[in-house]
Amino acid sequence: MTDTTFEAAQKRGRHRRPRNVLPGFGPALGFTTAYLSLIVLIPLAVLFGWSLSGGVAAFIELATRERTLAALRLSFGGAAIAAGINMVFGLLVAWVLSRYSFPGRKLIDAMVDLPFALPTAVAGISLATLYGPKGWIGGFLADYGIKVAFTPLGVIVALTFVGLPFVVRTVQPVLEDLDRQYEEAAATLGAGRLQTVRHVLLPALFPSLLTGFAMALARGIGEYGSVIFIAGNLPMRSEIAPLLIVIKLEEFDYRGATVVAATMLILSFLMLLAVNLLQAWTRRHSA
Amino acid sequence: MIDTLAHASLPPPPKPHELATARAVTRAATGEAPAIRLLLIAAAILFLTLFLFAPLALVFTEALRQGVVKFIGALTQKEALAAIRLTLITAGISVPLNLAFGLAAAWAIARFRFPGKSLLLTLIDLPFSVSPVISGLVFVLIFGAQSLIGPWLSAHGIKIVFALPGIVLATIFVTLPFVARELIPLMQEQGADQEEAALSLGASGWQTFWHVTLPNVRWGVLYGVLLCNARAMGEFGAVSVISGHVRGLTNTIPLHVEVLYNEYAFSAAFAMASLLALLALVTLALKTFLEWRFAGELANGLRH
Numbered sequence: 177m178t179d180t181t182f183e184a185a186q187k188r189g190r191h192r193r194p195r196n197v198l199p200g201f202g203p204a205l206g207f208t209t210a211y212l213s214l215i216v217l218i219p220l221a222v223l224f225g226w227s228l229s230g231g232v233a234a235f236i237e238l239a240t241r242e243r244t245l246a247a248l249r250l251s252f253g254g255a256a257i258a259a260g261i262n263m264v265f266g267l268l269v270a271w272v273l274s275r276y277s278f279p280g281r282k283l284i285d286a287m288v289d290l291p292f293a294l295p296t297a298v299a300g301i302s303l304a305t306l307y308g309p310k311g312w313i314g315g316f317l318a319d320y321g322i323k324v325a326f327t328p329l330g331v332i333v334a335l336t337f338v339g340l341p342f343v344v345r346t347v348q349p350v351l352e353d354l355d356r357q358y359e360e361a362a363a364t365l366g367a368g369r370l371q372t373v374r375h376v377l378l379p380a381l382f383p384s385l386l387t388g389f390a391m392a393l394a395r396g397i398g399e400y401g402s403v404i405f406i407a408g409n410l411p412m413r414s415e416i417a418p419l420l421i422v423i424k425l426e427e428f429d430y431r432g433a434t435v436v437a438a439t440m441l442i443l444s445f446l447m448l449l450a451v452n453l454l455q456a457w458t459r460r461h462s463a
Numbered sequence: 464m465i466d467t468l469a470h471a472s473l474p475p476p477p478k479p480h481e482l483a484t485a486r487a488v489t490r491a492a493t494g495e496a497p498a499i500r501l502l503l504i505a506a507a508i509l510f511l512t513l514f515l516f517a518p519l520a521l522v523f524t525e526a527l528r529q530g531v532v533k534f535i536g537a538l539t540q541k542e543a544l545a546a547i548r549l550t551l552i553t554a555g556i557s558v559p560l561n562l563a564f565g566l567a568a569a570w571a572i573a574r575f576r577f578p579g580k581s582l583l584l585t586l587i588d589l590p591f592s593v594s595p596v597i598s599g600l601v602f603v604l605i606f607g608a609q610s611l612i613g614p615w616l617s618a619h620g621i622k623i624v625f626a627l628p629g630i631v632l633a634t635i636f637v638t639l640p641f642v643a644r645e646l647i648p649l650m651q652e653q654g655a656d657q658e659e660a661a662l663s664l665g666a667s668g669w670q671t672f673w674h675v676t677l678p679n680v681r682w683g684v685l686y687g688v689l690l691c692n693a694r695a696m697g698e699f700g701a702v703s704v705i706s707g708h709v710r711g712l713t714n715t716i717p718l719h720v721e722v723l724y725n726e727y728a729f730s731a732a733f734a735m736a737s738l739l740a741l742l743a744l745v746t747l748a749l750k751t752f753l754e755w756r757f758a759g760e761l762a763n764g765l766r767h
Contacts, residue, residue, distance in 0.1 A: 295697025398594025
């Protein structure tokens with residue numbers, strides 16, 4: 177049906193147009209693929225090769241050891257909880273920044289990107305001090321018997337910091353572009369404000385919320401610098417997967433290190449694939 | 464006569480106070496009551512304070528806790544200066560290389576059609592979803608003593624792991640996507656019309672690139688370089704795996720922060736950390752300025 181439209185005809189015409197007149201395609205693509213292969217692809221292939229050097233059975237045995245599983249569970253679980261927290265509060269921050277005006281709004285808007293710019297080691301020592309037993313916030317929470325630093329809770333705090341900008345930055349533009357007419361229509365038809373938010377706004381924002389969640393999750397799974405200072409790093413309890421890689425490397429257990437690394441990469445790939453499928457599904461069903 | 468008739472058939476014009484009520488009703492329907500509004504703003508600011516502003520403020524208060532003299536003393540120690548130097552050298556090598564990569568990738572992807580383009584785009588993004596620790600690990604595997612070429616390298620006195628080349632390689636891996644990700648969507652938006660015009664007027668390929676393409680994307684280039692540089696100078700995980708932590712030799716600023724912190728030299732650690740926090744603030748300020756002043760000349764994608 178769309179093939180009969182003028183645009184489609186134009187597109188087909190463009191296809192038939194003689195080849196691009198711009199020069200430099202060969203060198204540009206050659207340099208790009210060579211650079212990418214040397215820096216990223218070949219090194220990652222070497223990593224997978226190392227992890228499988230003892231055969232598949234050995235890989236599975238190493239990947240399912242108790243300590244490895246505990247570390248993976250903490251990295252993936254902690255990242256998922258932190259991304260969930262960021263989904264809720266990221267939506268709140270995006271909402272407040274795009275809908276209300278108050279003094280300092282522009283400054284706060286700019287500062288939301290701080291976790292992108294602040295080196296992870298700096299965030300790490302700062303959060304460890306802040307949420308430590310003598311810190312401004314940690315001391316306050318300790319009075320109520322809540323320990324954050326050196327527990328799995330500390331991991332979640334660090335991962336929340338690291339993933340903070342993602343949801344805000346994916347939801348904010350959608351919220352700003354959203355036509356107020358839909359909300360007005362819902363209100364005219366007798367919907368209460370909460371009903372409008374639930375049935376009109378949230379469905380429209382859901383794909384971007386999910387994108388932000390996935391990005392925060394992906395970032396959190398691999399995060400190292402901001403976590404190790406606050407986590408306490410007790411094996412089986414507060415030891416994240418990237419730290420386990422470092423420990424195995426320091427023990428010269430290269431195969432063990434590469435198995436953990438390869439498992440992390442495979443799992444995060446599957447997770448992102450699942451999120452992408454979910455997103456495609458919601459897009460089909462909301463259309 | 465006609466006037467009075469027309470007036471008679473129309474409802475009387477609304478009085479100012481009625482208009483105000485109507486506006487208030489619309490606002491209530493698509494907005495929130497002032498109290499809820501205030502509550503939401505307060506909740507957002509509280510969240511950001513706990514997770515953003517307090518950590519940032521703490522860096523500077525801890526850095527200056529023992530006075531300005533100690534602060535400056537910590538920054539001018541021999542090992543601190545060596546770390547600053549190494550960080551500048553590392554960023555000085557890796558950022559230009561990734562800039563060249565970003566320009567080449569954007570030229571190929573935004574100006575030509577070829578099969579496998581979306582795969583290439585995905586692969587360029589790959590370093591963002593790889594743990595920094597893994598980014599360092601891969602180069603240890605390739606160039607370390609236990610690797611295939613490790614013995615040959617050490618026999619010829621070439622040091623890559625636990626030395627500058629390794630640190631640079633790990634940094635390049637981690638910061639590879641930044642410039643490309645800004646330039647590809649930007650050049651796609653701009654299209655090739657101006658370049659085709661320059662070529663048809665007799666300009667050579669390089670002339671077109673230097674005098675048409677680059678000036679058009681200069682703010683995008685600056686934007687990408689800015690973010691690339693911030694990450695290159697602040698990278699911790701990848702560099703930590705490959706550097707070997709040799710004090711005064713292979714410690715960058717973030718690694719030196721870790722060493723000092725683990726030795727309980729908290730003030731010195733935070734003094735070094737405050738340098739990086741300052742870098743982050745300057746980066747954010749410049750980034751915000753670019754977004755505000757040259758919004759039309761930047762890609763409208765998601766900012767990283």
